[in-house]
Amino acid sequence: MPVRIQTEDFDAGAEIAALRRGNPAIGAIASFIGLVRDANEGERVTEMTLEHYPGMTEKALAKIVDEAKSRWNIIDVLVVHRVGTLHPCDQIVLVIVSGAHRGEAFAACEFVMDYLKTQAPFWKKEQTPGGGRWVDARVSDDAAAERWTRQEKTQ
Amino acid sequence: MDNSDLVKGLGSAPVEAGAVTILYFARLKEAFGLGSERLALPSSVATVGALREFLRSRGGAWEVELATAKPVRVAVNQEMVAPQTRLNPGDEVAFFPPVTGG
Numbered sequence: 001m002p003v004r005i006q007t008e009d010f011d012a013g014a015e016i017a018a019l020r021r022g023n024p025a026i027g028a029i030a031s032f033i034g035l036v037r038d039a040n041e042g043e044r045v046t047e048m049t050l051e052h053y054p055g056m057t058e059k060a061l062a063k064i065v066d067e068a069k070s071r072w073n074i075i076d077v078l079v080v081h082r083v084g085t086l087h088p089c090d091q092i093v094l095v096i097v098s099g100a101h102r103g104e105a106f107a108a109c110e111f112v113m114d115y116l117k118t119q120a121p122f123w124k125k126e127q128t129p130g131g132g133r134w135v136d137a138r139v140s141d142d143a144a145a146e147r148w149t150r151q152e153k154t155q
Numbered sequence: 156m157d158n159s160d161l162v163k164g165l166g167s168a169p170v171e172a173g174a175v176t177i178l179y180f181a182r183l184k185e186a187f188g189l190g191s192e193r194l195a196l197p198s199s200v201a202t203v204g205a206l207r208e209f210l211r212s213r214g215g216a217w218e219v220e221l222a223t224a225k226p227v228r229v230a231v232n233q234e235m236v237a238p239q240t241r242l243n244p245g246d247e248v249a250f251f252p253p254v255t256g257g
Contacts, residue, residue, distance in 0.1 A: 034257050050256070051181055053249060056233035081256060093257050113257060119235070121249075122256025123181035134182045137226070137253030 002077050003061040005052060007084040010094050019076055019096055026075055030105035031096045032113050038088035040135070043128040050083045050092070053121035057081075064115045068108040074099040079112065081122065111148055118145040173244045177206075180251035183227070186216040196242060203229050204238030206248065226253050 012033055020026050036048050065077045080094040095112050099105040124135040174195045184190050200209050207229070211221040221227060230249040231240055242248065 052256070053178070053180055053230070053233070053251070056230055056249070059233050117257045118254065120256050121180065121230070121251060121254050123252065124255045125181070134185075134252065135255045137255050 002065045003058055004080045005057055005083055010080045012094055016096055019078055019098055026098045027100045028102040028105045029098050030109040032109050033091055034093040036086050036088050036090045045126045045128055047127040048086045049125045051123045052083050056121050060120045064112055068112050072104040072108045074104050074108045114144040117141040175246045175248050178249040182252050183220050183250055186220045203236055203240045
């Protein structure tokens with residue numbers, strides 16, 4: 001299963017080792033880890049709760065992984081996303097892409113993150129000294145995902 | 156899902172045969188104080204956009220959160236859809252704010 005939603009933390013090193021074990025066709029691995037920051041929009045963040053839509057989340061992520069595999073010549077993809085209550089310095093999301101060469105692995109890894117940000121049904125609620133607040137979606141995230149649509153059109 | 160069983164199970168009038176399940180997430184779930192509901196669609200509600208209008212007419216938090224200017228996303232059977240998407244009996248419809256994972 002290339003997609004996992006869990007409350008527990010993850011070990012990127014162990015996940016990479018498992019993904020590449022015994023496969024001599026893999027020449028490159030690109031990975032991304034998203035973390036909880038201690039500040040957002042000028043306020044201190046003490047805690048963050050991640051909610052998701054069970055069922056749709058897994059489907060949306062699997063679709064994003066399939067899309068990445070159809071666009072680039074890559075070998076494997078793993079997405080691990082945590083839900084529940086997290087704190088600054090905690091890990092939130094892990095994306096690993098393996099391939100024969102680095103170019104496609106880098107591109108596919110960035111694509112998966114950009115699409116996850118706009119398509120996968122997760123929502124963050126931050127606790128700040130001023131109380132709880134839902135994080136607003138960023139226009140820059142839509143723009144990041146949109147880049148890939150434009151590239152597709154020009155290909 | 157077999158709707159006829161649901162109708163029998165609930166012992167409701169045949170109007171339940173046209174019912175959909177509606178889910179709310181994040182800010183909307185909190186504002187409505189409701190995570191899910193079963194709703195028999197009025198005959199005037201054929202699309203996702205019409206359902207949003209119908210829910211908005213409940214007033215209060217519904218009117219505020221589902222206002223036309225608010226960025227609300229809708230999924231039908233766990234796929235994001237456009238407002239003109241038609242609804243069918245037994246559909247799972249979800250309303251939520253733009254996503255913020257990652």
